[in-house]
Structure formats: structure tokens, C-alpha cells
Amino acid sequence: MTTPARAPLARSAAKLAKRVAEGEPPLGRARRVGRMLRELTATHPDAHCELDFTTPLELAVATILSAQSTDKGVNQVTPALFARYPSALAYAEADRAELEQMIHSTGFFRNKASSLIGLGAAVVERHGGVLPHTLDELVKLPGIGRKTANVILGNAFDVPGITVDTHFGRLVRRWGWTEEEDPVKVEHAVGALIPKREWTMASHRIIFHGRRVCHARKPACGACTLAPDCPSYGTGPVEPEKAAALVKGPSRPFLLARAGIPEDAAPAPAPGDTP
Ligand code: SF4
Numbered sequence: 001m002t003t004p005a006r007a008p009l010a011r012s013a014a015k016l017a018k019r020v021a022e023g024e025p026p027l028g029r030a031r032r033v034g035r036m037l038r039e040l041t042a043t044h045p046d047a048h049c050e051l052d053f054t055t056p057l058e059l060a061v062a063t064i065l066s067a068q069s070t071d072k073g074v075n076q077v078t079p080a081l082f083a084r085y086p087s088a089l090a091y092a093e094a095d096r097a098e099l100e101q102m103i104h105s106t107g108f109f110r111n112k113a114s115s116l117i118g119l120g121a122a123v124v125e126r127h128g129g130v131l132p133h134t135l136d137e138l139v140k141l142p143g144i145g146r147k148t149a150n151v152i153l154g155n156a157f158d159v160p161g162i163t164v165d166t167h168f169g170r171l172v173r174r175w176g177w178t179e180e181e182d183p184v185k186v187e188h189a190v191g192a193l194i195p196k197r198e199w200t201m202a203s204h205r206i207i208f209h210g211r212r213v214c215h216a217r218k219p220a221c222g223a224c225t226l227a228p229d230c231p232s233y234g235t236g237p238v239e240p241e242k243a244a245a246l247v248k249g250p251s252r253p254f255l256l257a258r259a260g261i262p263e264d265a266a267p268a269p270a271p272g273d274t275p
Contacts, residue, residue, distance in 0.1 A: 006222070009228065010234055016229070016230075017176070017231035029177075032229045033193045033194070035229050036229050037198065039225055040205040040226070041205060043226075044204075044205045044208040044251070049154075049155040050072075050075075051074060051075065053155075056157060057123070059152050059155060060119065060143075061085075061119075062078055063144075063151050063152065064112055064116060064143045064148065066106075067112070068107050068108055069107050077103055081102050087120075088119070088120045088123035089120065091116050091117055091119060091121075092120035092121040096113055096117065099113045099116060100113045103116075114143075118141075118142030118143065119141055119142050119143050119144070133157040138152060138153070147163055147164060147183065149161070150162060150164075151163050160200050161200055161203070162194075162200075163203040163204075163207070164186045165207060167207045167209075167210025167211060167214075168206050170210060171209060172186060172190050173186075175232070177190055177193055208249075212252075212255060213255065218236045220236055220243040220246035221233050221234055221237060221243055222237055222239050222242060223243035223244045225255075240261045241261075241265050242266070244259075244265050244266035
């Protein structure tokens with residue numbers, strides 16, 4: 001799809017923002033959410049969990065390490081870590097100094113080491129060494145909050161889960177899907193708008209859109225294929241060239257092509273640039 005002309009888009013975004021502020025009728029919201037989900041599916045066909053893992057325990061460990069770190073940074077330390085600690089018991093019996101050194105580069109290594117040792121011990125004591133697969137049981141384990149539990153459920157156990165991280169919360173509020181700020185309330189509000197079977201993949205696609213297009217400070221509105229259904233269109237630059245310069249990630253050429261913008265219309269942002 002290509003983004004339609006800017007002036008009509010700005011007018012329809014203003015009307016939509018007014019409708020959302022006044023209380024969008026449920027049927028209209030459901031249709032708009034459905035169109036946005038379909039567009040997200042087409043725009044981010046490569047969306048997936050970016051943490052490397054082969055078992056639920058490995059994903060739990062990687063997710064704990066990903067707090068205040070990048071998935072890429074975590075993936076650099078986990079191959080050696082998973083080889084050294086192949087089971088919950090191995091974490092429970094880990095030498096703290098050695099474990100801290102192995103995960104040092106992910107930041108907050110002392111807290112994370114405590115979580116991993118505590119997680120291993122709790123999984124051994126309460127679950128016979130096997131990571132449980134219900135939200136209630138997972139959130140009772142050291143280091144595992146609701147967000148981490150939903151990541152594990154959705155990606156290691158195929159149980160639908162909505163992952164509310166900072167990107168997710170920002171986007172669904174910008175889109176007028178919910179006004180809630182509390183992550184649990186956001187999870188419930190958005191869960192009511194999306195078919196349950198789509199929760200996990202929709203979470204990935206929304207997070208990918210937040211990383212690549214709809215940035216916190218300067219969203220790339222003029223290069224965004226969700227613009228026709230977004231009440232926040234115009235929060236960032238709407239001029240195609242300026243917006244294109246903000247689009248990030250390996251699928252940038254595809255994203256620009258989908259938005260109808262030639263790739264050479266704007267330079268790619270420098271790696272690590274945070275618009
Ligand atoms: S980039 Fe702009 S138009 Fe696209 S979703 Fe974000 S705020 Fe809306």
C-alpha cells in the first residue's frame with residue numbers, strides 16, 4: 001500500500017482523533033483495529049521473537065537478561081551461558097561470581113544473577129526442574145514478571161500472550177486503542193480488541209512497528225502505512241523524505257516501498273540512531 005495524500009490524511013486524522021476522544025463506537029473501533037492488524041501483518045511479515053533459544057528455560061533466562069539490554073546483546077552471551085548451565089539445577093548451583101562474569105555485558109548483572117540462581121532453585125523445588133506453562137505459576141518465579149511470562153507463554157509454549165513493553169504501550173495509546181497507562185490494564189484492554197489466537201504475533205508486529213517506524217520522539221508518520229487509521233498522524237514529520245529518513249531496521253527498503261517512497265529519497269539513519 002502507499003500512503004495517501006497528506007492534506008486529506010491530516011483532516012481525517014483530526015476527525016478520527018476527535019471521534020476517539022469523544023468515545024469511538026465499539027463497532028467502528030473493532031473495524032479500525034482489524035484494518036490496522038491486517039496492515040501490520042503485511043508491513044512486518046518478519047516479526048518474531050528476537051531472542052535466541054531452544055527451550056522454555058532458555059527463553060526465560062534470555063528474557064530476564066533482556067531487561068535494560070538489547071536482544072542482540074543478550075544473544076551474544078547466551079550461547080556460552082546455555083552451554084555452561086543446561087538445566088534449572090545448574091543455575092541453582094551456579095557459582096555466583098562466574099555467572100555474574102558471564103552475563104556482565106547485559107547490565108544489572110548482580111540482580112540478574114540473583115534472578116537466575118533463584119529461578120533455577122524455584123523451578124527445581126516447585127516444579128521438578130521443568131519450567132511451568134501457566135501465567136499464574138510463571139509470575140511466582142524469581143525474575144519473572146507478567147511481561148516476561150507472556151513472552152515465554154507465547155513463544156515457547158504456543159499459549160497466546162500479549163507483551164506490553166514500552167513500544168507496545170506507546171503505540172496502542174497513540175492509536176486510541178486504549179488510554180490505560182498501567183501495563184496490566186493495557187494488556188486486558190488490547191486483549192479484548194484482538195482475537196486471542198493473534199495475541200503473540202500481534203505483539204511482535206506492534207513492537208516491530210514501534211522500533212522501526214513509530215518511534216517515541218519522532219515517529220515517521222509520512223512513511224507509515226497505518227496513517228489512514230491513526231488518530232496521531234502528524235505527531236512526527238509527514239513529509240515523505242523527512243519521514244523516510246527516520247525509518248530504521250533491516251527491512252527499511254521494503255517499508256519504504258510499501259509506503260510508496262523511493263529508497264533513495266532519504267539517507268538511512270546511522271546505526272544506533274534513535275529518532
Ligand atoms: S508513525 Fe505516525 S501515523 Fe504511523 S502509527 Fe505512529 S503516530 Fe500513527
